[in-house]
Amino acid sequence: MIVINVNGKDHRVDVDPDTPLLWVLRDDIGVTSVKYGCGEGMCGVCTVLIDGAAERSCVTPVSSVGESKVVTIEGLPEDHPVKQAWIEHQVPQCGYCQPGMMLQAVDVLSGGKAMSDADLATAMDDFTCRCGTHPRVLPAMKQAAQTMKKGGKS
Numbered sequence: 574m575i576v577i578n579v580n581g582k583d584h585r586v587d588v589d590p591d592t593p594l595l596w597v598l599r600d601d602i603g604v605t606s607v608k609y610g611c612g613e614g615m616c617g618v619c620t621v622l623i624d625g626a627a628e629r630s631c632v633t634p635v636s637s638v639g640e641s642k643v644v645t646i647e648g649l650p651e652d653h654p655v656k657q658a659w660i661e662h663q664v665p666q667c668g669y670c671q672p673g674m675m676l677q678a679v680d681v682l683s684g685g686k687a688m689s690d691a692d693l694a695t696a697m698d699d700f701t702c703r704c705g706t707h708p709r710v711l712p713a714m715k716q717a718a719q720t721m722k723k724g725g726k727s
């Protein structure tokens with residue numbers, strides 16, 4: 574039996590320790606916002622926060638999580654600057670890749686350090702969005718960065 578903390582709640586799961594966190598989240602805990610894409614750590618759609626760092630859950634064995642806190646998009650407050658900016662800029666299209674992109678944005682912006690447009694674009698380069706939302710991601714990230722700098726949630 575493995576215990577993992579997801580969105581502030583402990584879950585006991587009876588799985589092989591090598592099972593990728595992605596499948597435990599989806600199949601055992603029922604968090605289906607975390608998507609399967611490549612299964613090889615390349616596309617980013619399975620990204621979650623583990624102790625605040627964006628990680629690819631498809632290549633993260635559940636046993637490696639230990640007592641760390643896992644956060645999916647459901648665990649992000651509705652008034653989080655990244656969620657608000659994504660809504661205001663109408664970033665999502667089909668939505669498939671968006672939870673992963675938003676959680677990556679939370680990680681990238683949470684340090685509060687000034688970043689150029691090029692830095693922000695590079696931080697999202699590895700994400701595959703079949704709908705081509707990247708041009709809206711950049712302005713949303715800039716808005717979220719401004720809000721977080723002014724004292725919004727980080």
Ligand code: FES
Nearest residue numbers: 610611612617631
């Ligand atoms: S499904 Fe995990 S990075 Fe593609």
Ligand code: FES
Nearest residue numbers: 667668702703704
């Ligand atoms: S919004 Fe459709 S894949 Fe990114």
